[in-house]
Amino acid sequence: MYSGGGVTKEISYEDLKALVGKSQNLFLVDVRTKDEVDKGRIPGSVHIPVDTVEAAFKMEPEDFKAKYGVTKPPLDAPELVFHCQVGRRGGVATSKANELGYVNARNYAGAYREWSEKEGK
Template identity: 85%
Template sequence: MAQTDTKEISYEDLKALVGKSQNLFLVDVRTQEEIDKGRIPGSVHIPVDTVDAALAMTPEDFKAKYGVAKPQLDAPEVVFHCQMGRRGATATNKASELGYVNARNYTGGYKEWSEKGGK
C-alpha cells in the first residue's frame, strides 16, 4: 500500500483561520487529560482511536455526539492536531482514506500553539 503524503498546515496558516473562517473544522485528537490543560478555541475533541468511527457516523449521529455538524468529504478546511504532531498525522491519514480530500495535520500541535501564545 502506498504511503500517502500527509498534508500539513503551519501555525501561521491555522492562526489565520481560527476565529475567522466559517469553514474551519478543527479536530483535537488528544486525550481528555491533555485537553483539560488547554485547547485551541473552536476545536472538536475526537480522540485519535475514535476518528475512524466518528467520521463513519451519519451526520445526525455525529451532531448528536459532538454537538457540531459533520464536515462534508470536500470540506475545504479539515484540520487535525494533537500535542506534537504524530497522532494528528495518523488521524489526518485516516480521514484522507475515508475520502476527506482536504484533511490536513497541524504538525506543531498544541505544544507549538501554546508556546507561540495562540489564543
C-alpha cells in the same frame, strides 16, 4: 494540489492562526486525550480522540451531531484540520480521514505544543 503517495498534508501555525476565529469553514479536530484537552485547547476545536476518529467520521451526520454537538463536515470540507500534542497522532488521524475520502484533511504538525508556546499559554 494532490501530493500523491499518501503523504499527509500539513498546515502551519501561521496558516491555522489565520483561520481560527475568522473562517466559517474551519473544522479543527483535537485528537488528544481528555486529560490533555483539559489542560488547554485551541479555541473552536472539537475533541475527537485519535482512536475514535475513524468511527466518528464514518458516522451518519445526525449521529455525529448528537455526539459532538457540531455538524459533520462534508467529504470536500476545505479546511479540515487535525492536531494532537506533538504532531504524530494528528498525522495518524489525518491519514485516516484521507482514507475515508476527506480529500483536504490536513495535520497541524506543530500541534498544541507549538500553539501554546506561540500563544504564550
